[in-house]
Amino acid sequence: MSLADLHFFKMTREPSLDALCAVVAERHAQGLATILYAGGTDWMVEQEMRAPLHDEPPLVVDIGRMGELRGISLAGDSLRIGAGTTYLELERSAVVQARAPMLVRMAKDVGAVQIQARGTLGGNLATASPAADGVAALAAYDATIVVKSARGERRIAMADLQTGYKKSTRAADEIIVAVELAPPPEGSPWYWRKVGARRAQAISKVALAGVAVVENGTATRFGVGMVSVAPVTARMATTRALVLGKALAEITAEEIDHAVDQDVTPIDDVRSTGEYRSHVARALTRDLLRQLGARV
Amino acid sequence: MVHGSPVEIPRPSVGVSVPRVDGAAKVTGEALYVDDLPKRDGELHGATVRSPVARGVLRGVRLDPAFNWSDVTIVQAADIAVNTVALIVDDQPILAATHVNHVYEPVVLLACADKAKLARAVRAVTLDIEPLPPVFDMEQSLAKVEIIAGEDNVQKRYLITKGRADVKVEPGAVNGESATAIDAAIAACDVVVTGRYFAHHQEQMYIEPQGVVAWWDTDGAHATGSIQCPFYVHKAFTKAFLLDADRIHITQAVTGGGFGGKEEYPSIIALHAALLAQKSGAPVRMIYDRKEDIEATTKRHPCICEITSGCDRDGTLRALSIRMIMDGGAYVTLTPVVLSRGTLHAAGAYRWDDVRIESIAVATNTPPNGAFRGFGAPQTIWAIERHLDAVAKKLGRDPIDLKEQNVLREGDVTSTGQVLRSSVAGAECLEKAVLASDYRAKRARGPVVSGRTARGIGAAVFMHGAGFTGSGERYLKGKVAVDLLAGGRLGIRTASTDIGQGTETVFRQIAADAAGIAVDAVDFAVPSTTTCPDSGPTVASRTVMVVGSIVENAAKQLSARVRAEVEAHGGTFGEATDRLIAREGPITSLLQYAPPSFITWDDTTYKGDAYPCYGWACDVAEVEVDLDTFEVTVVDFWSATDVGKAINPVMCKGQIEGGSLQAIGWAVSEEITWRDGHITNPRMTNYIIPTSLDAPRFQTILVEAPFAMGPGGGAKGIGELPMDGGAPAIAAAVEHAVGVAMGSLPLTPERILAAKQASERTSA
Incomplete structure (x- = not known):
């Protein structure tokens, strides 16, 4: 499909986040959806797959240039990343490189450089897919999502965001503004491993994101997020509890495998099999903990 | 002229890498590719309504009465003068008339100036199909679980016999006596090995999908598009439209890749566009999108080879029995020729005293399989190379030694009785690839385990017949x-x-x-x-x-x-x-063309000079297997390939490296997945061809064993050869790395894990 084949739609920009909230609220009240267009990397694909059955053109608002959704800043112990930040911007940000290097590593595995230049962290959160690499990375950092609507601003913890396959607690009129996370001390260990069907342009079969703070052989902070092993991004509660509960050197492979099996419910689909995903989920978790000091 | 070329090209130019003219x-x-061609006056877009059912009786076609059909042209089977796609056997209708035999089979054609309306029109057509039980598995087809084509589902058979298996047989018949004879020959051998090998579908994935623009005027019918073989389309028009040859004008547009996928299929899309153009009186443009292209067009034939061989204790290969089945899909298309080339390459690049190869192509209720680079040979070379790896293992020898010992040399005789008189370079290619890759030292060292990865190396030796088969x-x-x-x-x-x-x-x-x-x-x-x-x-x-x-x-x-x-x-x-x-x-x-006078070939007994000459090659692959995830990374790939004479060395190497990468994709990641006859991954996002990051370092050595009748001082065919060796070389390397012998393609991590777990269960 070429761009010329795109179906008709109305595209606008809004001067400010408040103006955007007003437009979304007004349409929402009328039962109309508003498409927020940032990088378009999901939306463009959906257009190709969608037959042009409706005569009513949808409203698409280009938020790619909205200043209030952009920018990366560190204030005290909080790293704030605008929802409109692209993967390439993450990769190139000195503060992210220093304080949240796992995000940089993750970003390099998303699609390929073209997608990294267009796709945004906010877009990844908006689709709320369990296959989203960025969401797993944010889950590992136990990030918080800042959303805004005409009703005001609120924060959603990553743990409370996803409720089911591509379903979230974010209301239809709420716009993702930024993510906030408390970065571990500089130099803390982190882990990112993506298993896809090829080295680029691949949606994860499984991916594991992890961050930790280790003191005297014990993890005092441990966050993980796993991709494509459950209807939602897997936060691995059992595994987290296991790791935070005892000295890393005392954790056995059997305990890890058992915990992971509690935490994931992978399925067969077009990209892989449930059996393979279970195996990889265990193997990557062992690999992560091995790097932290577990003797497995 | 050489477009904008600032390069002074020396004379003579053969052997010089002249920049591509295009x-x-x-x-x-x-x-200008076909979709870039300027719009013709009054042009319409064309679309195809396809069967959602794998097999059934077509009871009728219903057009939604609520839809405004006034500006939509509709073509059905009844509109066609001769409803047959002209190829080898006239079994495939241009549009299904009474039955459908595979999902995506075209039933109704529509044309409309408004592309968005056309897409709605496709959805306003309902096909009334009474389903029949489909057959998707080639062995079930052979077992005649259902009769879905002809009398016995068989599209074509061949039998090759040599030596003691060469007992008198009825021409074309598969005679039990030769089977008894080869069994006796094998039984007399010191070492007997049996194996079963499976090769899977492959999508050509040319960058430009299929497309044609067709129109009619006072000169007759015109079609231009993404076409490999304009005269195939010409022949199809002659038959379908009952036109004289000079009333048909088929022209190639700039074409973005074919790999065989645009050999026979363009006849269908061109016929469809021309039928719509004829009925509407307007030019019609039909361009498939990627999904429709992957779903509806041809793929590489899946193939099962059951091989039993016998050899002496010193490794001298003696007797070979192969029973192979290919899945032709719902219609015959080019299957007899693909099966032929597969059969003729099944014995590999080796000497055998006694040979019996029985091959059968059967129909299934899947879209017809067709031409794809290698044309049946990669499937059977995969099997024989994996089989020789198994023989070597049983003998306790490195596969390359066994292959070197038995590779065909000048004066040797192939399985069809062809005496190889000249331009025979298998041994030379083997030596050069082995040397360049340091294969022997790396094999001797065993797999190198570093951290959570294991590195292994493997090789394949092969030949590929250049030009058309036999006569x-x-x-x-x-x-x-x-x-x-x-x-x-x-x-x-x-x-x-x-x-x-x-x-x-x-x-x-x-x-x-x-x-x-x-x-x-x-x-x-x-x-x-x-x-x-x-x-x-x-x-x-x-x-x-x-x-x-x-x-x-x-x-x-x-x-x-x-x-x-x-x-x-x-x-x-x-x-x-x-x-x-x-x-x-x-x-x-x-x-x-004046074929070489020395060629003799008997189509009834399948004996004689199968090809005027062969290209020879040895591929060596070095892989890294992740011990946690079983992902296979092809790190280095050496190919010593005999091309006769490289007319343009850069493009020649390009063919070898591109073909090898296509083989790597087929081996490790490409896989068509099916559900009830539907393809579940008809997109580039989930049919996984390699990216440039997945490409190994290629080290290509051009070997030149000239063919006396070849141009430019002895050039031979090079297009298909590089597709043949990648898969078995990689499988051998994986086996070296992790000890799992894979007999089925593709070598996805999921399959390697399952095979490893199965072998651990067996040994436990």
Whole structure:
């Protein structure tokens, strides 16, 4: 499909986040959806797959240039990343490189450089897919999502965001503004491993994101997020509890495998099999903990 | 001229990597692919309504009465003069009339000026189909669980016998006596090994999907598009529209890859567009999107090979029995020829005293499988190479030693009884690839485990017949016209298409050297059935070797005339040319291919010279297998490939590296997945071809064992050979790395894990 084949739609920009909230609220009240267009990397694909059955053109608002959704800043112990930040911007940000290097590593595995230049962290959160690499990375950092609507601003913890396959607690009129996370001390260990069907342009079969703070052989902070092993991004509660509960050197492979099996419910689909995903989920978790000091 | 080329091209140009003539236009976007061609007056878009059912009786077609059909052209089977796609067997309708035999089978054609409305119109058609039980599995088809095609579901059979298996058989029949004889020959051997090997579908995944623009005028029917073989389309039009040959005009547009996928399929899309154009009276453009292209068009044939072989304790190969089945899909299309090439390559590049190869192609209710680079040979070479790896294991030897010991050499006799008289380079390729890759030292060291990865190395040795099988070229009578043009230029007119492989450039080099003129003094006409003679199809690794030799002879003939004129009356080459044209009018050399006189071939017994010559190669793959995830990374890939003579070394290496990468994709990641006859991954996002990041370091060694009849000093076919060795070399490397012998493709991490777990269960 070429761009010329795109179906008709109305595209606008809004001067400010408040103006955007007003437009979304007004349409929402009328039962109309508003498409927020940032990088378009999901939306463009959906257009190709969608037959042009409706005569009513949808409203698409280009938020790619909205200043209030952009920018990366560190204030005290909080790293704030605008929802409109692209993967390439993450990769190139000195503060992210220093304080949240796992995000940089993750970003390099998303699609390929073209997608990294267009796709945004906010877009990844908006689709709320369990296959989203960025969401797993944010889950590992136990990030918080800042959303805004005409009703005001609120924060959603990553743990409370996803409720089911591509379903979230974010209301239809709420716009993702930024993510906030408390970065571990500089130099803390982190882990990112993506298993896809090829080295680029691949949606994860499984991916594991992890961050930790280790003191005297014990993890005092441990966050993980796993991709494509459950209807939602897997936060691995059992595994987290296991790791935070005892000295890393005392954790056995059997305990890890058992915990992971509690935490994931992978399925067969077009990209892989449930059996393979279970195996990889265990193997990557062992690999992560091995790097932290577990003797497995 | 060589477009914008600042490079001074030396003479002679053969052996020099002349820049691609078509390169600049393609890089700058100037080249017009079919979807870029200017819109014709009143042009409509065409679309296809396809069966959602794998097998059934077509009871009727319902058009939604609520839809406004006034500006939509509708074509059904009843509108077609002769509802048959002309190919080998006339079993495939242009549109399903009474039955559907695979999902995606075309049933109704629609055309409309408004593309969005056309998409809605497709959804406003309901096909009333009474389902019948489908057959998706080739062994179930062979077992006649359901009769879905002909009397017994069999599309074609071959039998090759040699040595003790060569008992008298009825022509064409599969005779039990030869089976008894080969079993006895194998039983007499010291070491007997049996194995079963499976090769899977593969999608060609050319960058440009299929597309055609068709229209009618006072000259008859016209079609232009992404076409590998314009005369195939011409033949299809002759049959379907009952038109005289000179009323049909098929022209190639710039074509973005084919790999066989645009050999026979374009006949169907061109017929569809022309039917809509005929009924509507308007030009019709049909361009498939990627999904429709993957779903509806042909793929590589899946193939099962059951092999039993016997050898001496010292490794001398003695007796070989192969029973192979190919899945032809719902209609015959090119299956008999694919099965033939697969059968002829099944014994590999090795000497055997006694051979029996029984091959059968059966129908299934899946879209017809068709031409794809290698044409059946990669499937059977996969099997025999994996089998010899298993034989070597049983003998306790390295596979490469066994292969070196038994590889065909000059004077040896193939499974069809062909004596290899010259241009036999298997041993040389093996030696060079083994040396370059340091294979023996790496094998001796064993797998290198570092952290959580294991590294292994493996090799495949193979040959690929160049040109048409047996007497094919004799029937084809391929022709080329070369025109003598003002100023001493030459113009090549051929139906051989450049679909990305470099034909335009290489033909210019061959003609220029033959005539003793500069490469940029040679023109290449757009291939068209109206202006070019039928050179035979652009397939079978025959373009450079066969058609190129006609080009060479025609250019020599014209040049001789001009040089005689120079001798007689003086002046330059250009001046003498102008005098000749002034005196005699247009001067053209129209030549027909003269197959080598030594070739003898019997189609009934499948004995004789299967191919005029063979390209030879040895591929070595070094892989890293992740011990946690079983992902296979091909790190290095060496290929020593005998091309006879490299006309253009850079493009020649490009063919080898591109073909090898296509083989790597087939081996490790590409897989068509099915549900109830539907393809569940018809997209580039989930049918996984390798990216440039997945490509290994290629180290390609050109070996030149010239073929006396080849152009430019001995060029042989190169198009398909590089597809043959990648998969078995990688599988051998994986086996070396992690000890799992995979007999089924593809080598996805999921399958390697399952095989490893199964082998651990067995050994436990």
